[in-house]
Amino acid sequence: MSETFEKVKQIVVDRLDVDEDKVTLEASFKEDLEADSLDVVELVMELEDEFDMEIADEDAEKIATVGDAVTYIDSNQ
């Protein structure tokens, strides 16, 4: 399990107040983790801060699952 995934998972658990075992790479923010669109925007903001990067709006829109976020971060750091 990658370090990025662990960090992302922690942020998702804190932010969305969900059980840790629900946060898998396949989990969709909106469907499986019950986030609304504002939650997702906020989550992306936190990821930007945590990983010290800027995620462009058009890229952020494509992030639908936890795995999408991890892949994006790993390939843009």
Add this chain to the structure above:
Amino acid sequence: MLKDQVALITGASRGIGREIALTFASKGAKVVVNYSGSEAKAQEVVDQIVANGGEAIKIKANVSNEADVKAMVKETVKAFGSLDVLVNNAGITRDNLLMRMSEADFDDVIDINLKGVFLCTKAVTRQMMKQRSGRIINVSSVVGVSGNAGQANYVSAKAGVIGLTKTTAKELAARNILVNAIAPGFIATDMTDELTEEQKEQMLALIPLNKLGKAEDVANVALFLASEQANYVTGQTIQVDGGMVM
């Protein structure tokens, strides 16, 4: 009322914005005086606040330029550590009859008076969402409600600001960010000084209170909207117009 709150006020070197900056500072807020052209006047506002024992800085930024706006918000948070109140006040006029109004005059006014509100709001939202609190106060105009001959550009922008206020209020309510607008009527400022005597007389005839408003009349309503007194008010447009439009 605003002890240690950080307030960013756009177009605060003159007129209504200046008055809001001075009023907020007198109630304990740390104030960022934004300006685009009049640096000396912005400095005067800062000096006055500091002389009265308050805290203020000035930041130059064109509100219709996203890079400027982002830098301004960043600088604000860096200087004061948070951002609690945004007052979107910066505005210009380029009056003319529709038939004579150039495309550039239309675009300039929409850029500053409407797009500027959008850009500043967008830029502060991140900080306010993190804080789980914030106040955004948009200075619209009563003509945005009533229409006004000779101001197709200005009225379009100010009516747009009212719609933007309602939408932003709905989007951000879940994060405890309250968004309201003030629609001043005929307030004595540099902007209204440009009107002809005839125009002034015509407007006075339409005002039940039969006098011009003062910048402080608007600042007091802004203070209310920024304060805890307005905790249950969002998405509203409050007219400060002496009863001109009902």
